[in-house]
Amino acid sequence: MRKIRLHLIFVIYMAYCGSVVTMAQSALSLTNYTYSPTQLVIGTIQSKEPMARFSLRGPNAGLFSxxxxxxxxxxxxAAKSSVPWYDLIIEGRNSKGIQRDTFRLVVDQFIRNQVIAHRGAWKKSGTTENSLTSLNNAIKLGCMGSEFDVHMSSDSVLFIHHDPAIEGIEIEKTPATDLAKLKLSNGESLPTLASYLREGMKQNRTRLILEIKTSKLGRSMALTERVVAMVHQLKAQAWVEYIAFDYEVCKKVKALDPAAKVAYLNGDKSPAQLEADQLTGFDYHFSVLKKNEAWLQDAKQRHLTTNAWTVNDQPTLQWFLDQHVDYLTTNEPELLLELVKK
Known part of the structure; x- marks a missing residue:
């Protein structure tokens, strides 16, 4: 009985933390979630089904139109206020009734310096990759984005870790109760996606670059659905951009959230193919782009984003900076920050 009670307490706690999510996807979405004093139009309200009209609700409704x-x-x-974001309820009405969702609209102070800290900023500081500390280090450094990796436990709770196993324990085959007991080398607990997103959402300068890891158990689509649901549940759309090695995962994210920014990692699709499938861009290993330099210019002409990973030495970093890529993913964010300042 005691074990049952402890398990129930843990499930309730994980639900409170946002680690247990419902699979229902919102019927409403926006094409953008940021604004500035010079960009008052935020985006277009979209719906999966035709809506006769949209209405604004909640205490902040009077600040928008x-x-x-x-x-x-x-x-x-409202755009000139020092408030970093507003939550707004949007309602859509049709013959089936009312569809309602809450969105977080964020003042755009996000950095645009090309620097993506690979698994956070961990190497120089000696902390653990994919930890909350490495995330906060990337934020303090002033990186454009901090990349991290998401796996799913055997009972469908989302955790942050690069490898499929930690201390020999396979994440996909282990329940969340056991994974929650594990400690990283810096003493932190293995973070859930909910805790990681909440930490990143305390600021609005560094984006969160979320990699959906490929499942070894054929659960990649289920993982993708839960990841997107979690991002929406926590109203983190303004912060999150998605990447994945599985092309079907990339297309699934776009199907679930057409406005999401999604880049493909595996390096075997041309810019023309990415454009045809409405992906945002590519995030390829630097060696792929060195062999296919024409893809960089082709992508720009198609208005696709360009990113190279994982670039750690100064000559290669500088080469890609000279090519004017949009992002550079690196284990050496401090070095890259110095180069972009020159």
């Missing part, structure tokens, strides 16, 4: 074209805009006074 919706045009006849369903464009959401923030009023100038």
């Amino acid at each position: 919706v045009t006849k074209a369903n464009q959401l805009a923030i009023k100038p006074g």
Whole structure:
């Protein structure tokens, strides 16, 4: 009985933390979630089913407006406020009733310096990769983004770790109760996706680059659905960009959230193919792009984003900077930050 009670307590706790998510996807979405004093139009309200009209609800409703074209805009006074974000309820009405969701709209202070800290900033500081400390190190450094990896436990709780196993324990075959007991080398607990997102959402300067890891047990689509549901549940859309090695995962993210930014990692698709499948761009190993330099210019002409991983030496970093890539993923964010300042 005691074990049963402890398990129930843990499940309740994980649900409170947002680690247990419902699979239902919102019927409403936005094409963008950020604003600035010079960018008052935030984006277009979209729905999976036709809606007669949209209405704004909640305490912040008076700070926003919706045009006849369903464009959401923030009023100038609210955009100039020191408030970093507003939560807004949007309702859509049709013959089936009312669809409602809450969105977090964030003032755009996000950094644009090309520097993506691979698994956070951990190497120079001597902390553990994919930890909350490595995330906060990347934020303090002023990186454009901090990359991290997501796996799913045997009972469908989402955890942050690069390898499929930790201390010989396979994440996919282990329940969350056991994974929660594990400690990283810096003393932190193995972070859940919920705790990682909440930590990253305390600021609005560094993006969260979320890699959906490929399942060895054929659960990649289930993992993808839960990841996107978690991002939406926590209202983290303004912060999160997705990457994956599995092309079907990339397409699944776009199907679940057409406005999501999604880049492919595996290096075997041309810019033309990425454009045809409506992905945002590519995030290829630097050796692939060295062999296919024409892809860099081709991608730019197609308005696709370009990223190279994992680039750690100064000559190669500088070569890609000279090619004007949009992002560079590195284990040496401090070095890259010095180069982009020159």
